[in-house]
Amino acid sequence: MADAVRGDVVFTPSDAVVAREIEGEIVIVPLTAGVGDLEDELYSLNETGRDVWRLLDGRTLDEVVDALAVDYDATREEIDRDVRGLLEELLRRDIISAA
Amino acid sequence: MEEHEAFVTRAGPDALWRNGGPALTALDIELTERCDNRCIHCCINRPEHDREAQSRELPTGRVLEVLDEAAALGVLGLRLTGGEILLRNDLEQIYLHARRLGMRVTLMTNARGLSSEFASLLAKVPPGEPVEITAYGMHRESYEAVSRVAGSFEEFKRGLALLDAHAIPHVVKGTLLPPTLDEMEELEAWAATRPVVRQRAGFIYWLDLRLRRDDERANERIAVLRLSPREGVAALARDPRARAALRAEALVQLGEPSDRLFTCGIGGRPCLDAYGMLQPCLTLRAPQLIYDLASGSLREAMTEFFPGLRTLRARDPEYLRRCARCFLAGICDQCPSKSWAEHGTLDTPVDYFCEVTQARAHFIGLLREGELPWDVIDGKERVKWLMQ
Numbered sequence: 092m093a094d095a096v097r098g099d100v101v102f103t104p105s106d107a108v109v110a111r112e113i114e115g116e117i118v119i120v121p122l123t124a125g126v127g128d129l130e131d132e133l134y135s136l137n138e139t140g141r142d143v144w145r146l147l148d149g150r151t152l153d154e155v156v157d158a159l160a161v162d163y164d165a166t167r168e169e170i171d172r173d174v175r176g177l178l179e180e181l182l183r184r185d186i187i188s189a190a
Numbered sequence: 191m192e193e194h195e196a197f198v199t200r201a202g203p204d205a206l207w208r209n210g211g212p213a214l215t216a217l218d219i220e221l222t223e224r225c226d227n228r229c230i231h232c233c234i235n236r237p238e239h240d241r242e243a244q245s246r247e248l249p250t251g252r253v254l255e256v257l258d259e260a261a262a263l264g265v266l267g268l269r270l271t272g273g274e275i276l277l278r279n280d281l282e283q284i285y286l287h288a289r290r291l292g293m294r295v296t297l298m299t300n301a302r303g304l305s306s307e308f309a310s311l312l313a314k315v316p317p318g319e320p321v322e323i324t325a326y327g328m329h330r331e332s333y334e335a336v337s338r339v340a341g342s343f344e345e346f347k348r349g350l351a352l353l354d355a356h357a358i359p360h361v362v363k364g365t366l367l368p369p370t371l372d373e374m375e376e377l378e379a380w381a382a383t384r385p386v387v388r389q390r391a392g393f394i395y396w397l398d399l400r401l402r403r404d405d406e407r408a409n410e411r412i413a414v415l416r417l418s419p420r421e422g423v424a425a426l427a428r429d430p431r432a433r434a435a436l437r438a439e440a441l442v443q444l445g446e447p448s449d450r451l452f453t454c455g456i457g458g459r460p461c462l463d464a465y466g467m468l469q470p471c472l473t474l475r476a477p478q479l480i481y482d483l484a485s486g487s488l489r490e491a492m493t494e495f496f497p498g499l500r501t502l503r504a505r506d507p508e509y510l511r512r513c514a515r516c517f518l519a520g521i522c523d524q525c526p527s528k529s530w531a532e533h534g535t536l537d538t539p540v541d542y543f544c545e546v547t548q549a550r551a552h553f554i555g556l557l558r559e560g561e562l563p564w565d566v567i568d569g570k571e572r573v574k575w576l577m578q
Binding site for chain 1: 292
């Protein structure tokens, strides 16, 4: 999974989920069968996850990290590590896919 | 960046919100009052081919608009009910729209009209909640004695077979009526062996009268079909876990008696009726308590209209003498919905539900023989005793 998360790859929300922002929370609902660990679960993202999710709009992973580096008080290395961690988790659950 | 234990959290809707949650999280929509069964005991059904009712039902586009508005407010849980929802030929469109909005959908149906196409769709785009199936009997004779439609049992079985074939999770509910009272154990045993049934079979023990007060003769027939409190409790007591379950429920729900009409968080899960009126809940249809969505908005109903209902107080002298002083009020089904259906008021006590509550309280040891619950002065002590 980690090999698939490269800096030049664009990751986008899967067509098999619906993501909604409600009261500041990003809520992800599996739409079709076989998504996530259980089909009838909901997922929410933590604050870092929310910021990353909003940037999954056609940017590459590197561009996402660059955008976050403007606002976060952390090294680019740290940000890159966290973003990769999130994307790996989302990929594992089929919530995003590589474009 | 901060260290985080997990970027993604699996959460049920109740555990989702960190800051109190949105204005509305769950909505019921009654798509039609028409039904292809003709059950005498039903509190809402109208004939399948009732053209007048059908002509007044909300058009597809309006249902979709309400869903959009509900999603914008935060709704994640939708229950589609009737009548029989499978009579709506736009059900697939409504269902898919709700799912695309990220709603988890509970479908309540008798399964008779389930098509293989719709079952396939449910397999491909799962509702996110088990389909709720009502079983009116375990055999053709008993089922059709209730449904009063020849051939309905075979259609019911066919619908269930489609759910099984597509591995669609569902739950089964029964209604306790004279023709089916002896079939409780059979239904439970059958439901427990089904491959994709989730949860134990549940039963409706206590029948409501017609919620719209639209048929006095039907009410007379429903009253005849009602289990007596003693019969109902005897049916409950078959299950060795029932006493503990009722005690646990009582512990959660019993509180200070009050003259407030609503102690249930009224309006928290409103119901859009088949014709576009927004009810505070699935059953309450008193005209003065429903909101006309055609001349307002879901947001206004949630933020202005329904909160206003929470301040209403009872005035009926008998209510004030009994219900407002009753330490069992928290576990009683008495509410404005019942008073409206039975008496056309919001606060006239409904004797049937009062007697049912007393019978259940006797069963779990909260009430002693000969006592009237509104005269009990050590109600708090008895609740403490339950905790022990």
